[in-house]
Amino acid sequence: MAPPPPETLNLLLQPNPLELRRCSDWLQASCQRLDVPAASSGKLDLCLNEVLANLIDHGGARASSCPVQLTLERADGDDGGLATLTISDAGRPFDPLSFSSEPLPRTLQEAEPGGLGLLLVNRFVDECSYRREGDRNVLKLGIRWLKSP
Amino acid sequence: MKLRRVVLSGRLDMLGMEEISLKLTSLTAIKPLPVILDLRDVSFLASIGIRSIISSARALNQKGGRMVILLGGNELVQATLESTGIDDVIPMVFDADQAERDVLA
Numbered sequence: 001m002a003p004p005p006p007e008t009l010n011l012l013l014q015p016n017p018l019e020l021r022r023c024s025d026w027l028q029a030s031c032q033r034l035d036v037p038a039a040s041s042g043k044l045d046l047c048l049n050e051v052l053a054n055l056i057d058h059g060g061a062r063a064s065s066c067p068v069q070l071t072l073e074r075a076d077g078d079d080g081g082l083a084t085l086t087i088s089d090a091g092r093p094f095d096p097l098s099f100s101s102e103p104l105p106r107t108l109q110e111a112e113p114g115g116l117g118l119l120l121v122n123r124f125v126d127e128c129s130y131r132r133e134g135d136r137n138v139l140k141l142g143i144r145w146l147k148s149p
Numbered sequence: 150m151k152l153r154r155v156v157l158s159g160r161l162d163m164l165g166m167e168e169i170s171l172k173l174t175s176l177t178a179i180k181p182l183p184v185i186l187d188l189r190d191v192s193f194l195a196s197i198g199i200r201s202i203i204s205s206a207r208a209l210n211q212k213g214g215r216m217v218i219l220l221g222g223n224e225l226v227q228a229t230l231e232s233t234g235i236d237d238v239i240p241m242v243f244d245a246d247q248a249e250r251d252v253l254a
């Protein structure tokens with residue numbers, strides 16, 4: 001018999017700063033419901049916050065008037081689990097995977113206050129894919145964890 | 150020697166930083182004092198919070214002061230700071246006594 005399809009949870013939100021906390025509350029509650037470990041859900045929460053903050057700041061007028069759709073799903077393998085968050089928005093075409101990060105700073109003067117959000121996303125996620133679907137950006141972020149012995 | 154302890158808590162995201170950004174700058178970067186920035190009770194540190202910490206540490210540095218970040222066992226905030234390389238440019242310690250020794254050294 002085929003394994004059951006992964007459970008998915010969805011949320012629609014308006015991309016504005018006041019929605020960020022509701023969105024984080026939804027993600028935390030959804031991760032709890034899907035038994036995603038706290039360390040993984042914390043990282044996913046941070047990545048989601050950075051992607052939405054980037055959209056709010058740089059997504060353009062259309063982004064702010066169209067809802068963002070979030071989907072969270074969990075899949076299990078032999079060694080552990082994978083939580084995948086899909087973020088679909090109507091902002092300007094933007095592939096975060098094309099972002100090339102600067103070398104890490106060696107002194108306080110070298111530390112650039114900008115560009116840290118996407119750097120964090122790139123460092124925290126284990127899987128990441130981007131596609132343009134019609135007039136929407138569709139970004140998938142995956143975080144893996146190992147099964148406890 | 151005098152030192153200043155600045156204790157932050159809760160979520161340092163867009164809304165959180167809107168509330169405390171100016172206060173953080175005025176507490177950390179106005180006088181050239183050694184500053185312990187206590188992040189033990191910060192549950193979430195977004196890039197906007199890191200930006201503010203970098204700016205404050207730079208301003209303090211230019212005035213001749215020095216900042217040490219106190220983390221305790223805050224693993225998510227530690228991972229966030231390490232991922233951006235900030236741990237290499239602003240000293241991070243895990244214990245309050247060590248923070249005091251380091252910032253006064």
